[in-house]
Amino acid sequence: MNENPSTNGALVHVEGVEKVFHRGSEDIHVLSNVNLKVPAGEFLALMGPSGSGKSTLLNLLGGLDHPTRGTVTIGGEKVDSLSDRSLAAWRARHIGFVFQLYNLMPMLTAERNVELPLLLTHLTRAERRKHVETALAMVGLSHRTKHYPRTLSGGEQQRVGIARAIVTDPTLLLCDEPTGDLDRKSGDEILDLLQALNREHGKTILMVTHDPHASARASRTVYLNKGQLASEPLK
Amino acid sequence: MKFFHLIWSNLQRKRARTSLTLLSVVVAFMLFGLLSAIQEALVGGVALAGADRLIVREKVSIINLLPASYEARMERIPGVDFATHQTWFGGIYQDPKNFFMQNPVEPEKFLKIHPEFILPPDQEKAWLATRTGAIVGRRTAERFGWKIGDKIPIRSTIWPLPDGSYTWTFDIVGIFDGKDKGTDTTPLFFRYDYFDEARDQGGENWGKGKVGWFTIRIKDPSQAAQVAKLVDQEFANSPAETKTEPEGAFIQGWASQIGNIVFIVAAILGAVFFTILLVTGNTMAQAVRERTGELGVLKAIGFTNAQVMVLVLAESCLLAIIGGVAGLGLARAITPVVAQKLAGLLPLFYLPTRALVVGLALSVVLGLITGIVPAVQAMRLRVADALRRM
Numbered sequence: 187m188n189e190n191p192s193t194n195g196a197l198v199h200v201e202g203v204e205k206v207f208h209r210g211s212e213d214i215h216v217l218s219n220v221n222l223k224v225p226a227g228e229f230l231a232l233m234g235p236s237g238s239g240k241s242t243l244l245n246l247l248g249g250l251d252h253p254t255r256g257t258v259t260i261g262g263e264k265v266d267s268l269s270d271r272s273l274a275a276w277r278a279r280h281i282g283f284v285f286q287l288y289n290l291m292p293m294l295t296a297e298r299n300v301e302l303p304l305l306l307t308h309l310t311r312a313e314r315r316k317h318v319e320t321a322l323a324m325v326g327l328s329h330r331t332k333h334y335p336r337t338l339s340g341g342e343q344q345r346v347g348i349a350r351a352i353v354t355d356p357t358l359l360l361c362d363e364p365t366g367d368l369d370r371k372s373g374d375e376i377l378d379l380l381q382a383l384n385r386e387h388g389k390t391i392l393m394v395t396h397d398p399h400a401s402a403r404a405s406r407t408v409y410l411n412k413g414q415l416a417s418e419p420l421k
Numbered sequence: 422m423k424f425f426h427l428i429w430s431n432l433q434r435k436r437a438r439t440s441l442t443l444l445s446v447v448v449a450f451m452l453f454g455l456l457s458a459i460q461e462a463l464v465g466g467v468a469l470a471g472a473d474r475l476i477v478r479e480k481v482s483i484i485n486l487l488p489a490s491y492e493a494r495m496e497r498i499p500g501v502d503f504a505t506h507q508t509w510f511g512g513i514y515q516d517p518k519n520f521f522m523q524n525p526v527e528p529e530k531f532l533k534i535h536p537e538f539i540l541p542p543d544q545e546k547a548w549l550a551t552r553t554g555a556i557v558g559r560r561t562a563e564r565f566g567w568k569i570g571d572k573i574p575i576r577s578t579i580w581p582l583p584d585g586s587y588t589w590t591f592d593i594v595g596i597f598d599g600k601d602k603g604t605d606t607t608p609l610f611f612r613y614d615y616f617d618e619a620r621d622q623g624g625e626n627w628g629k630g631k632v633g634w635f636t637i638r639i640k641d642p643s644q645a646a647q648v649a650k651l652v653d654q655e656f657a658n659s660p661a662e663t664k665t666e667p668e669g670a671f672i673q674g675w676a677s678q679i680g681n682i683v684f685i686v687a688a689i690l691g692a693v694f695f696t697i698l699l700v701t702g703n704t705m706a707q708a709v710r711e712r713t714g715e716l717g718v719l720k721a722i723g724f725t726n727a728q729v730m731v732l733v734l735a736e737s738c739l740l741a742i743i744g745g746v747a748g749l750g751l752a753r754a755i756t757p758v759v760a761q762k763l764a765g766l767l768p769l770f771y772l773p774t775r776a777l778v779v780g781l782a783l784s785v786v787l788g789l790i791t792g793i794v795p796a797v798q799a800m801r802l803r804v805a806d807a808l809r810r811m
Contacts (some may be wrong), residue, residue, distance in 0.1 A: 214582045250804040278723020293430035
């Protein structure tokens with residue numbers, strides 16, 4: 187990706203972002219003048235109570251939605267100005283999503299789930315298989331490649347979800363409450379894995395969570411409250 | 422091809438529902454195949470009818486006979502190459518269920534006007550030399566195990582012999598094949614001269630010198646309408662007026678006695694496919710509704726709206742094509758068995774290749790129509806909204 191000078195070295199640069207949803211005649215301001223910079227290689231936790239706008243901000247960063255005002259620049263690319271089609275291609279290349287409920291395809295085995303993003307590339311079947319094997323090895327699931335999601339534990343399913351997110355070697359990992367549906371032990375394992383991806387593989391990670399235990403694993407934490415970003419939680 | 426696994430897996434999501442939908446599609450296409458075979462049996466001859474052949478029958482009804490002497494008069498009409506005739510014999514071989522057509526004909530002219538019947542030259546020679554000789558189509562010969570040299574007794578329901586009996590015996594001197602797959606090889610043809618003399622000697626003189634209908638070969642097929650008009654004018658105001666029409670129209674007229682076959686078949690199939698459209702459409706709509714969240718995930722990881730739409734369409738098409746191929750395959754397997762049972766009644770009962778092609782095309786259309794609404798819904802799905810529905 188081209189480094190845009192205006193981002194001042196930050197991989198993610200959110201500037202003056204507002205998001206307003208319209209419900210009938212009512213305008214709901216979910217995000218107000220949000221500014222955020224995330225340097226490459228950072229593991230950032232985004233905390234806040236329910237309804238604070240965490241998921242909305244994550245959607246804007248992942249190109250799943252457009253801001254009402256302001257700009258979202260990632261790796262020099264102004265995401266908010268891309269068309270839906272270009273956004274899809276951009277997401278495939280640069281974003282890896284990890285969801286709270288894993289969001290795996292129940293009819294596909296672990297390896298087929300991980301392979302999904304690679305179907306959009308020009309890789310051959312053998313190359314795809316190699317990438318899938320590597321990704322599953324990184325999350326410690328080489329022995330579960332042929333298993334369907336229903337035969338895997340929650341922690342294992344989330345590992346498959348992470349393998350799917352990293353298999354294309356994306357620029358940015360966006361994790362939406364990745365431990366929210368797991369018990370403490372499994373959650374810790376997932377956090378260990380995310381930390382390892384950040385430290386050993388240099389992955390830039392932005393993790394939404396409302397769990398202080400999870401945010402403690404991040405290198406920095408920012409807080410969202412009523413659509414406004416702060417470096418400290420509101421007392 | 423790399424998306425095939427994804428499409429195939431989605432079809433297996435609810436196996437019972439997919440199987441039942443598939444079964445209904447299979448039955449619909451099997452019905453399509455069988456009805457196509459029936460339509461072919463009843464009106465398929467129209468397509469194979471000689472463009473240069475006209476059929477002349479008695480104006481009021483084909484049951485009424487025409488004088489054989491008309492033949493010479495017809496051959497003098499401008500545009501007529503030559504004419505020949507046939508008469509309905511209405512015979513029964515052993516059992517009324519063993520129905521097949523038997524007609525007395527003029528051998529040389531008959532073979533000349535019907536090049537679609539292939540008879541070896543030595544057998545043709547034998548037929549010309551044997552007054553009681555008959556040639557039979559391959560299908561009937563095989564059906565009853567007849568071979569050249571056999572004497573075949575056939576009881577006529579119309580024409581008595583000199584001794585008052587109705588059982589005629591013919592010597593099989595030839596077995597003919599069809600030039601095309603659609604050529605009817607069930608009839609038996611015997612000599613008119615033998616037939617005409619025999620019924621005369623029987624003392625019941627009512628049919629002497631009379632024939633069922635004429636077939637005329639015209640010199641220029643583009644002049645068919647004018648020649649037909651001239652033929653009917655020639656016999657106007659006579660005791661036996663004629664009605665002349667192209668062979669195709671004549672065959673169509675026969676089939677129309679049962680009803681408008683094409684319309685009946687189209688009406689049945691229309692009802693069947695409308696039902697299938699609803700069944701398959703409902704299956705697809707449900708299948709897409711159930712996995713809104715998963716479609717959102719696909720979009721989140723980079724699938725474009727168009728790709729998601731194509732995936733859903735491909736799924737409905739795959740379902741319809743599998744059902745179509747299976748149904749048409751079953752119809753193809755069943756038709757020879759049914760044809761055997763209906764050999765006499767519907768001699769041309771078979772599934773034509775063009776029906777298979779139309780059936781396959783229909784299955785793709787079915788897939789596209791049933792998939793288009795859920796596919797467009799999937800395409801328009803907003804990712805953020807879809808992900809909330811996981």
